[in-house]
Each structure stands twice: as structure tokens, then as C-alpha cells.
Amino acid sequence: MSAVLLQCLSHTPLKGYVDPQPEVVEEVARMVAAQRAEVEAFDPELIVLFAPDHYNGFFLDTMPQFCIGTAATSVGDYMTSAGPLPVPREIAEACAEHVVAADIDLAISYRMLVDHGFAQPIEELTGSLDRYPVIPIFINSVAPPLVSFRRARQLGEAVGEFIRGLGKRTLILGSGGLSHNPPVPQMATATAEVAERLIAGRNPGPEARDARQQRTIAAATSFAAGTSPLHPLNPAWDEAFMDNLVRQDWTALDAYGNAAITEAAGASAHEVKTWVAANAAMNAATGGHYRAEARYYKAIPEWIAGFAALTGVAV
Numbered sequence: 001m002s003a004v005l006l007q008c009l010s011h012t013p014l015k016g017y018v019d020p021q022p023e024v025v026e027e028v029a030r031m032v033a034a035q036r037a038e039v040e041a042f043d044p045e046l047i048v049l050f051a052p053d054h055y056n057g058f059f060l061d062t063m064p065q066f067c068i069g070t071a072a073t074s075v076g077d078y079m080t081s082a083g084p085l086p087v088p089r090e091i092a093e094a095c096a097e098h099v100v101a102a103d104i105d106l107a108i109s110y111r112m113l114v115d116h117g118f119a120q121p122i123e124e125l126t127g128s129l130d131r132y133p134v135i136p137i138f139i140n141s142v143a144p145p146l147v148s149f150r151r152a153r154q155l156g157e158a159v160g161e162f163i164r165g166l167g168k169r170t171l172i173l174g175s176g177g178l179s180h181n182p183p184v185p186q187m188a189t190a191t192a193e194v195a196e197r198l199i200a201g202r203n204p205g206p207e208a209r210d211a212r213q214q215r216t217i218a219a220a221t222s223f224a225a226g227t228s229p230l231h232p233l234n235p236a237w238d239e240a241f242m243d244n245l246v247r248q249d250w251t252a253l254d255a256y257g258n259a260a261i262t263e264a265a266g267a268s269a270h271e272v273k274t275w276v277a278a279n280a281a282m283n284a285a286t287g288g289h290y291r292a293e294a295r296y297y298k299a300i301p302e303w304i305a306g307f308a309a310l311t312g313v314a315v
């Protein structure tokens with residue numbers, strides 16, 4: 001069995017644009033710095049990162065549920081860095097082979113585009129985009145039809161089995177959530193112009209990207225002021241979700257339904273499927289011998305995020 005470490009972290013591109021009180025910003029920064037120090041001490045030979053996308057890399061011309069990158073580039077939205085991720089192609093190919101052989105229909109991309117959902121945790125937890133080799137695994141969290149928690153768990157297990165057999169010191173990351181509802185457009189309610197952007201909006205010009213980011217920033221400002229129609233954060237739902245992960249209660253996790261997730265926690269709460277997959281990967285990689293700890297939670301409206309962190313160590 002190879003050494004593994006699990007770190008899950010909410011992402012939010014609003015950090016630095018619309019911030020909560022300085023004490024909260026500092027508390028989160030201290031917590032992230034502690035996670036980063038643990039990663040540094042662990043010194044991973046490989047990162048496997050489960051993350052979502054927000055119509056920056058994956059579009060409705062062809063939307064896979066799951067996709068592994070054998071090569072990937074960060075678009076550099078908000079304050080994240082643009083540029084290539086150091087993806088070990090042959091290991092990613094072997095991982096894809098293993099997962100598909102396990103009956104999970106994982107798509108493969110030899111030119112994956114990723115956004116802040118991938119870039120932010122890599123940069124915050126390792127210091128830069130290219131510090132360690134990374135295998136990016138996308139989970140569709142915004143475009144219906146959406147996979148179930150159960151399916152996200154099965155994906156994670158198949159990846160975890162691959163990690164177990166690989167024999168490399170591997171850091172497993174989950175990026176996203178928890179309860180939140182930033183203004184990501186939905187095909188069902190889109191105007192023709194917005195629908196076109198959802199179907200084929202790859203590589204917008206700087207002005208279009210900036211306009212979009214300004215809309216999110218404006219939405220966060222009004223959400224923090226309590227004058228927004230966006231779905232409220234749901235700390236009780238978030239705490240219960242993390243508790244299920246900590247207790248490794250896969251039966252409870254499998255029982256989550258998509259409509260109930262949206263209803264209770266907002267449309268973007270589906271991003272927590274990256275945490276489900278990451279924890280399931282940890283479970284399979286350690287043969288069930290790990291301990292998970294919820295180490296941070298705060299509902300932070302300025303960041304439109306039920307903002308949380310969880311760490312898992314092999315035991």
C-alpha cells in the first residue's frame with residue numbers, strides 16, 4: 001500500500017474581491033497554511049485532484065459526467081494563474097484504463113481546460129500550479145443531468161484502487177462546495193445568447209471574461225448584504241454532510257438525492273461530489289484504514305460559500 005493523504009477544501013474565486021471581516025480571512029488563511037504545511041511535509045510524488053468546472057473548460061457541446069486529463073491547462077480566471085499543469089501522461093492513461101475497466105465510463109481529454117475549481121486548491125495547497133505532478137479529474141457539478149453521490153463514490157473507489165496499486169506517495173484532493181448558489185446560468189432558463197455561451201463559450205475574450213467575473217462579484221456583494229435572490233447557505237446541511245464523511249457512512253452518503261441537494265443547499269452544492277469521490281478514493285487507497293477530520297466550517301456569504309475543510313490520514 002502506498003502512502004496517501006486526503007485534503008478537501010472549498011474553493012471560492014471571490015477571495016480578495018469580496019471579503020468577510022479580516023478575522024475570518026485570517027482564520028481561513030491560517031487553516032489553509034496548516035493544510036499546505038501538511039502537504040509540504042507529506043511531499044507527494046503525485047496529486048490526484050477531483051474538481052468541478054464552471055463553463056470554462058467543459059460545455060454543453062459535449063458534457064461528460066467524469067473526465068480525466070492526460071494534459072491540462074488552467075484558463076487563469078479570477079486571481080488564479082493561467083498555464084499548463086504538470087500532468088504525468090502515462091500515469092493518467094493507466095488510471096483511465098483502470099477506471100474504465102471497473103465499469104465507470106470516464107471520459108479522457110488530451111487537452112483539458114480547467115478553471116479556478118482546479119487551480120485554486122493546487123495553488124493554495126502547494127504554492128504554485130506546477131509544484132507537483134497532478135492528475136486532474138473533472139466531475140460535472142453544474143449541467144443537468146447530474147450523477148448521483150453513489151456514482152461519485154464509485155468513481156472515487158475505482159481511482160483509489162488505482163492509487164493503491166500505483167505505489168506512489170499520493171495526495172488526494174477534493175475541491176468545492178459546500179452549500180452555495182453562485183450565479184451560474186442554467187440551460188433550462190437561458191436566453192438564446194446565454195445558451196450559446198453554455199454550449200460553445202470556450203476561450204472567451206478578456207472583456208467577456210471580465211464581464212462575467214464582475215457579475216459574480218456584484219452577486220456576492222448583494223448576497224453578503226442580504227439583498228440577493230440566491231439560495232441561502234445551509235450550515236446544518238453542510239455539517240451533516242461533513243459528519244457523514246467523517247463517520248465514513250457510505251450508506252447515508254449514497255442516499256442523497258440530487259433534487260434534495262439543490263433544494264436544501266443550492267444548485268452548486270453538487271460540487272461536494274468531488275469530496276465524496278476524494279473520500280471514497282482515500283477509502284479504497286487505504287483499504288478503509290483512514291481517519292477523516294472536519295477541520296473548518298463557516299458559512300461565508302461574501303464568498304458565496306459554505307466554506308469548509310476536511311483532512312484524512314491513513315491509520
Ligand SMILES: O=C(O)CCc1cccc(O)c1O
Nearest residue numbers: 011012013054182184303304
Ligand atoms: O465563476 C463562477 O461561475 C462561479 C464562481 C464561484 C463563486 C462562489 C463559489 C464557487 O464555488 C464558485 O465556483
Ligand SMILES: [Fe+2]
Nearest residue numbers: 054117176271
Ligand atoms: Fe465552484
